[in-house]
Amino acid sequence: MAETKRIFTFLLRFIAFCTTLSAVIIMISSRQRATVLVFSFEAKYSDTPAFKYFVIVNAIVSIYGFLVLFLPSKSLLWRLVVALDAVFTILLTSSISAALAIAYVGEKGNPIAGWLPICDQVTKYCNQVKGALIVGFISVVLYMLLFLYSLHTVLNPLLLEKS
Amino acid sequence: MALQSGEKLPMFIGHVWSKQKSRWTLMGLRLLAFLAAAAATLVMVLNKQTKTFVVATIGTTPVNLTLTAKFHHTPAFVFFAIANGLVSIHNLVMIMVDLLGSKFDYKGFQLPMIASLDMLNLALVSGGANAAAFMAELGKNGNSHARWDKICDKFGAYCDRGAGALIASFLALALMLVISFLSILNLKLVNSSSHNSHNNIIALPN
Numbered sequence: 001m002a003e004t005k006r007i008f009t010f011l012l013r014f015i016a017f018c019t020t021l022s023a024v025i026i027m028i029s030s031r032q033r034a035t036v037l038v039f040s041f042e043a044k045y046s047d048t049p050a051f052k053y054f055v056i057v058n059a060i061v062s063i064y065g066f067l068v069l070f071l072p073s074k075s076l077l078w079r080l081v082v083a084l085d086a087v088f089t090i091l092l093t094s095s096i097s098a099a100l101a102i103a104y105v106g107e108k109g110n111p112i113a114g115w116l117p118i119c120d121q122v123t124k125y126c127n128q129v130k131g132a133l134i135v136g137f138i139s140v141v142l143y144m145l146l147f148l149y150s151l152h153t154v155l156n157p158l159l160l161e162k163s
Numbered sequence: 164m165a166l167q168s169g170e171k172l173p174m175f176i177g178h179v180w181s182k183q184k185s186r187w188t189l190m191g192l193r194l195l196a197f198l199a200a201a202a203a204t205l206v207m208v209l210n211k212q213t214k215t216f217v218v219a220t221i222g223t224t225p226v227n228l229t230l231t232a233k234f235h236h237t238p239a240f241v242f243f244a245i246a247n248g249l250v251s252i253h254n255l256v257m258i259m260v261d262l263l264g265s266k267f268d269y270k271g272f273q274l275p276m277i278a279s280l281d282m283l284n285l286a287l288v289s290g291g292a293n294a295a296a297f298m299a300e301l302g303k304n305g306n307s308h309a310r311w312d313k314i315c316d317k318f319g320a321y322c323d324r325g326a327g328a329l330i331a332s333f334l335a336l337a338l339m340l341v342i343s344f345l346s347i348l349n350l351k352l353v354n355s356s357s358h359n360s361h362n363n364i365i366a367l368p369n
Binding site: 041043044047048049050053086089090093094095096097098100101102104105106110111112113114115116118144 | 230
């Protein structure tokens with residue numbers, strides 16, 4: 001039973017690490033050059049601070065996820081992992097919500113402010129950003145599950161296991 | 164609860180707090196967080212500014228265009244208002260439970276529920292505050308690559324009120340962080356004193 005739990009946790013952490021890493025890679029590699037009237041401009045992820053924040057947070061979380069994979073299971077550092085899981089889950093939720101807000105403006109525009117949607121001109125960039133956001137959302141869900149699970153395992157809050 | 168009232172709870176800083184003091188600290192923090200989140204919600208919901216621009220002049224008559232900036236034009240601000248509203252309701256309910264709920268039988272689930280709900284609301288308010296912060300940055304600085312002009316020079320009062328709401332929300336976020344930490348601490352200390360476990364996350368000086 002304990003073996004299955006350990007393998008399950010390890011697998012979940014590995015998948016979470018993969019999702020954050022792919023979110024970073026997809027977002028970084030999204031760029032497209034487009035010509036509007038006489039201007040030629042290039043849409044990159046670094047034009048928007050929200051996407052830069054998304055990339056930075058996901059990079060930090062993937063480094064953390066990679067390091068946690070190597071933690072031996074009887075170590076005392078698992079208590080620290082609970083706290084760090086909490087911090088990084090909250091960082092991830094904030095980064096995904098910020099990126100989603102800006103991506104929404106890019107897709108639908110804001111008529112009152114006079115902001116035109118840009119997705120019609122740079123469709124490939126838009127689709128890649130959408131893909132990165134979907135993967136980022138999956139990583140948020142996985143990290144929430146991991147945080148709840150590590151809280152349950154280390155702290156045993158519901159007194160479900162007699163020790 | 165396994166502790167009697169008045170029994171001392173050692174905290175990790177080495178000081179000895181009584182149970183009553185920590186309870187009143189938590190409730191005071193919840194009151195502050197409720198006030199901050201409610202202020203953020205109210206300021207954002209009532210945020211509105213109307214401005215008239217002269218767009219063109221036909222002969223001697225100027226053509227006017229009236230624009231109104233309201234918070235519900237931006238979905239991020241709607242999410243911000245809803246998130247802060249939910250957090251303020253949560254803190255209000257928790258204060259009520261603390262004050263009036265001692266006769267209700269929770270079947271032992273009271274402390275874990277409070278801790279989990281605190282953390283959920285922490286994630287919620289962090290998402291809402293951050294989305295609104297980035298939208299506000301976009302409105303303040305614009306985005307030259309996407310040809311989006313900044314709007315804060317035209318709608319200055321709207322931007323200022325939005326900034327006030329954001330500050331209140333970040334204050335509520337910091338307070339919710341401390342409250343979650345204290346709730347989890349409550350959970351852990353009750354847990355470790357009820358059975359002899361080696362899972363003490365904080366060294367209890369005794």
